[in-house]
Amino acid sequence: MPSATVPSSLIHLFLLILGTALARDPFACDPRDAATAGLSFCRTSLSIQERVKDLLERLTMEEKVRLLVNNAAAVPRLGIKGYEWWSEALHGVSNTGPGVKFGGDFPGATSFPQVITTAASFNATLWEAIGRVVSDEARAMYNGGAGGLTYWSPNVNIFRDPRWGRGQETPGEDPMVAGVYAASYVRGLQGNKGDRLKVAACCKHFTAYDLDNWNGVDRFHFNAKVTKQDIEDTFDVPFKMCVMDGNVASVMCSYNQVNGIPTCADPNLLKRTVRGQWGLNGYIVSDCDSVGVYYDTQHYTSTPEEAAADAIKAGLDLDCGPFLAVHTQDAVNKGLLSEAEVSGALSNTLAVQMRLGMYDGEPSAQVYGNLGPRDVCTPAHQELALEAARQGIVLLKNQNPPLPLSHLRHRTVAVIGPNSNVTDTMIGNYAGVPCRYTTPLQGIGSYARTIYQPGCANVACSDNQLFGGAINAAHQADATVLIMGLDQSIEAEFKDRNGLLLPGRQQDLISQVAMASKGPTILVLMSGGPLDVSFAKNDPRISAIIWAGYPGQAGGAAIADVLYGTTNPEGKLPMTWYPQAYVSNLPMTEMSMRPSSIKGYPGRTYRFYKGPTVYPFGHGLSYTNFVTAIASAPTVVKVPIDGCHHSSNCTFSNKAIKVNHAKCKKLSLGLQVNVKNVGSKDGTHTLLVFSEPPAGPWAPHKQLVAFEKVHVPVGAQQRVGVSIHVCKFLSIADVAGVRRIPLGEHNLRIGDVMHTVSLQATAHG
Ligand SMILES: *[C@@H]1O[C@H](CO)[C@@H](O)[C@H](O)[C@H]1NC(C)=O
Ligand SMILES: *[C@@H]1O[C@H](CO)[C@@H](O)[C@H](O)[C@H]1NC(C)=O
Ligand SMILES: *[C@@H]1O[C@H](CO)[C@@H](O)[C@H](O)[C@H]1NC(C)=O
Numbered sequence: 222m223p224s225a226t227v228p229s230s231l232i233h234l235f236l237l238i239l240g241t242a243l244a245r246d247p248f249a250c251d252p253r254d255a256a257t258a259g260l261s262f263c264r265t266s267l268s269i270q271e272r273v274k275d276l277l278e279r280l281t282m283e284e285k286v287r288l289l290v291n292n293a294a295a296v297p298r299l300g301i302k303g304y305e306w307w308s309e310a311l312h313g314v315s316n317t318g319p320g321v322k323f324g325g326d327f328p329g330a331t332s333f334p335q336v337i338t339t340a341a342s343f344n345a346t347l348w349e350a351i352g353r354v355v356s357d358e359a360r361a362m363y364n365g366g367a368g369g370l371t372y373w374s375p376n377v378n379i380f381r382d383p384r385w386g387r388g389q390e391t392p393g394e395d396p397m398v399a400g401v402y403a404a405s406y407v408r409g410l411q412g413n414k415g416d417r418l419k420v421a422a423c424c425k426h427f428t429a430y431d432l433d434n435w436n437g438v439d440r441f442h443f444n445a446k447v448t449k450q451d452i453e454d455t456f457d458v459p460f461k462m463c464v465m466d467g468n469v470a471s472v473m474c475s476y477n478q479v480n481g482i483p484t485c486a487d488p489n490l491l492k493r494t495v496r497g498q499w500g501l502n503g504y505i506v507s508d509c510d511s512v513g514v515y516y517d518t519q520h521y522t523s524t525p526e527e528a529a530a531d532a533i534k535a536g537l538d539l540d541c542g543p544f545l546a547v548h549t550q551d552a553v554n555k556g557l558l559s560e561a562e563v564s565g566a567l568s569n570t571l572a573v574q575m576r577l578g579m580y581d582g583e584p585s586a587q588v589y590g591n592l593g594p595r596d597v598c599t600p601a602h603q604e605l606a607l608e609a610a611r612q613g614i615v616l617l618k619n620q621n622p623p624l625p626l627s628h629l630r631h632r633t634v635a636v637i638g639p640n641s642n643v644t645d646t647m648i649g650n651y652a653g654v655p656c657r658y659t660t661p662l663q664g665i666g667s668y669a670r671t672i673y674q675p676g677c678a679n680v681a682c683s684d685n686q687l688f689g690g691a692i693n694a695a696h697q698a699d700a701t702v703l704i705m706g707l708d709q710s711i712e713a714e715f716k717d718r719n720g721l722l723l724p725g726r727q728q729d730l731i732s733q734v735a736m737a738s739k740g741p742t743i744l745v746l747m748s749g750g751p752l753d754v755s756f757a758k759n760d761p762r763i764s765a766i767i768w769a770g771y772p773g774q775a776g777g778a779a780i781a782d783v784l785y786g787t788t789n790p791e792g793k794l795p796m797t798w799y800p801q802a803y804v805s806n807l808p809m810t811e812m813s814m815r816p817s818s819i820k821g822y823p824g825r826t827y828r829f830y831k832g833p834t835v836y837p838f839g840h841g842l843s844y845t846n847f848v849t850a851i852a853s854a855p856t857v858v859k860v861p862i863d864g865c866h867h868s869s870n871c872t873f874s875n876k877a878i879k880v881n882h883a884k885c886k887k888l889s890l891g892l893q894v895n896v897k898n899v900g901s902k903d904g905t906h907t908l909l910v911f912s913e914p915p916a917g918p919w920a921p922h923k924q925l926v927a928f929e930k931v932h933v934p935v936g937a938q939q940r941v942g943v944s945i946h947v948c949k950f951l952s953i954a955d956v957a958g959v960r961r962i963p964l965g966e967h968n969l970r971i972g973d974v975m976h977t978v979s980l981q982a983t984a985h986g
Contacts, residue, residue, distance in 0.1 A: 250300065257300030341795050376651075450956050647772055851894055
C-alpha cells in the first residue's frame with residue numbers, strides 16, 4: 222500500500238492546498254473554523270427555515286441593518302464574510318454590477334446576442350439553454366472568486382414605446398412572449414435541483430418601468446399613470462409568469478412611481494401582489510438607490526427614516542445602495558419600524574443565500590463545486606452563442622430573391638457602413654467581456670473577397686466625407702452589403718431616442734450606394750429598437766433587408782451565414798416597426814396601451830394599434846415557403862364553472878366568466894397544425910397563433926396565445942401540436958383589472974388560416 226509510506230496528514234494537507242488553489246474560501250461555515258462550523262445555521266441536515274431562524278437569533282440589530290444592502294457587511298464573530306449581491310447576467314455573465322470581475326483565470330465569458338435578438342427566435346428551448354450556459358459560467362466564476370451568485374437578470378418590462386433606450390434588453394412588446402422568456406431563462410439560470418439554486422435570478426423592474434430619459438422626463442422623477450386593466454393584461458404579465466411559472470428567486474422594484482407611489486414603497490405591489498398573490502419564494506430588491514431616489518429626488522417622505530420604514534413595510538428585503546444601512550436603525554429607534562420587520566426582510570435574503578449553498582462550507586464540495594475556468598467559453602458555449610444569433614436574425618425583405626448570395630457568383634463583396642467591422646456594438650448593453658468576436662466583415666470575409674468602406678465615421682454619420690469611397694466600392698463589387706443602424710451612443714440606458722429614423726446621413730449613404738451598386742444591394746441593420754426604413758423597403762434597388770438586432774460575440778459569422786444561405790433565416794420581429802409619424806405626436810410619458818379616438822391616441826403595440834406599420838410584429842421571411850393548415854381543432858370548448866351547484870346563481874347569459882369562477886386546471890384548447898415546406902430549402906417555421914376575442918369594451922383586437930417552432934425539410938410535412946391555456950391566454954382584463962373569459966366566438970389565426978372556436982359555459986366540469 223503506497224499510501225502507508227506517506228503520513229496521511231501530509232496527503233490531507235496536499236489535498237487542502239490543491240482544493241483552496243482552485244476554489245474561493247467558503248463564504249460561511251468554513252469547516253476549518255472550529256468555532257463556527259458547528260453552529261446550527263451551518264447544519265445542512267436542518268431545514269432552510271430552521272437555519273435562517275437560528276442565524277437571525279444570533280445576529281444583533283447592528284449586524285442586521287448592515288445586511289440589508291447589496292454590499293452586505295461581514296459578521297466575523299459568526300464566521301460570515303461580506304457579500305456583494307449585485308451581479309448581472311442579461312445575456313452572458315456581465316461586469317455591469319460590482320459582483321463580477323474579469324481577469325486572471327476568467328478573461329471573458331460567452332456573450333450571447335442582446336435579448337431582443339434572442340427573443341426573435343421564438344424558441345423557449347433556446348432561451349432556457351442560454352440560461353443554463355450562463356449559470357454554468359457564473360458558478361464557475363463564483364467558485365474561482367470572480368463572480369457572485371445573485372444575478373439581477375432578466376429585464377422583462379414590456380417594450381411599450383419604440384423609442385425606449387432599454388428596449389434592447391427586453392424580449393419585446395408581447396406580454397406572453399415576455400412571460401415565457403422570463404420563465405425559460407430563469408429556469409436555465411436557477412437549475413432544476415428543487416429548492417436548491419444554481420444561481421438566483423431576478424425579474425426586473427417591477428412595474429410599468431419603460432422610460433429612461435425622454436424630453437426632459439427621467440425615470441427617477443417619472444410617475445407612470447396606468448390603469449388597472451393595462452397593469453393586469455400588459456405590465457404585470459411577464460412578472461407574474463416569472464414568479465409563478467419560473468419560480469424566480471427575486472423580483473426588483475423600479476425607480477418610477479406607479480399612480481403616485483414609488484414601486485419600492487408600495488405594499489400593494491410588493492407584499493400583496495408579488496409575495497401574497499403570486500407567492501414569491503425569494504427576495505425583493507430595489508433598483509440601485511431606488512429608496513434614496515424616492516426620498517431625495519421624489520421627496521416622497523419628509524424624513525429618511527420614514528423612507529426606510531416605508532420600504533421594509535412595503536415588502537422590500539434588500540436595498541441596492543447604502544440607504545437602508547444608514548437609516549434603518551434610526552427608523553427603529555423612532556418607532557417607525559420594528560426589529561421583527563427587519564428580521565422578516567432578512568429571512569428572505571438569508572433563505573436565498575442558503576438555497577445557493579453559501580452556508581454549506583467548502584464551495585468545492587457542493588453540487589456545482591466542480592465548475593471552473595475550463596467551463597467558461599467552451600467551444601459548445603460559443604457555438605450556442607452563434608446558434609442564438611442565427612435563430613434570431615430576421616429577414617425583413619427579399620425581392621426577386623438576391624438572397625442567399627452565391628459564393629460562386631458573388632466573389633467580391635463591398636462591405637459598407639459604420640457597423641461593418643464593429644465588436645462591442647454587437648453585444649449591446651449589460652454585456653461582459655466576450656470570449657472573442659467575429660465581426661460582420663470577418664464573417665463575410667470567410668465566404669468572399671471583401672472591399673471594406675465605413676461610409677460614415679460612426680453611426681451618427683454627420684457628414685458625407687467618406688461617401689465617395691463607399692460608392693466606388695459598390696461600383697466594383699459583385700454584391701454590396703451595407704451594415705448600418707444604431708449603437709449605444711443612440712439608444713441606451715439613460716437615453717431614449719427622439720425618433721425612429723436612421724441617424725444623421727445614413728439614409729443618404731444607403732440610397733447613393735444602392736444607386737451605384739453593380740450587383741444587388743443588401744441592407745443589414747443593427748439596432749435594439751425598431752427603425753423606420755420605409756425608404757429602403759420601397760426602394761427597388763435595395764433588394765433585401767436584414768435585422769440583426771445586437772447579435773452577440775459571434776454576430777458577424779451569423780450574419781454571413783444568413784447572407785450566404787448556410788442558415789435559412791427563421792427569426793420574427795418581437796416588436797412592431799412603426800413609421801416615424803407614429804411617434805411625432807405621441808408623448809412617451811402617456812402610458813395607456815389602449816387607443817382613444819376621442820384623444821386621437823393611437824394605442825400601443827400590435828395588440829391595440831391598428832395604424833400603418835413599416836413591418837408588423839411577427840414579420841420575418843424565409844428562403845423557403847411554408848403552407849400551414851389546421852388538421853384538427855375543436856369548434857366548441859366548454860368552460861366549466863366552479864361552485865355552480867345552485868342554478869339560481871349560475872346564469873350563463875353573461876358575456877364573460879370571471880377566471881376565478883372557472884375550473885381552470887387542465888382547461889386547454891388543443892390544435893393540430895400541418896406545416897408543409899413547399900419551397901426549395903430546408904427551413905424552420907415559427908407558428909404564431911393569435912386570438913381575436915369577441916368584441917367588447919375590454920378586448921385587444923388580437924393577441925398572441927401560443928407559439929411553436931418546427932423544422933421542416935424540403936417537400937416534407939410536419940404535424941405540430943399547439944396547446945392554449947384557456948384561462949391564461951383566452952381571458953381578457955376588464956376595466957377593473959379583473960380577468961374574464963369572454964364567451965362566444967374567438968377567432969384563432971395562424972398565418973392566413975383562420976379557425977373559429979366557440980367558448981361555452983357549463984356547470985359540469
Ligand atoms: C430551439 O433551439 C434549440 C437550442 O439551440 C435547438 O436545439 C432546437 O432545434 C431549436 N428548435 C427548433 C424547432 O429549431
Ligand atoms: C476589423 O476589426 C478587427 C477587430 O477589431 C480588427 O482586428 C481589424 O483590423 C479590422 N479590420 C479592418 C479592415 O479595419
Ligand atoms: C352560489 O350560491 C350559493 C348559495 O347562495 C353560494 O354558497 C355559492 O358560493 C354561490 N356560488 C357562486 C359561484 O357565486
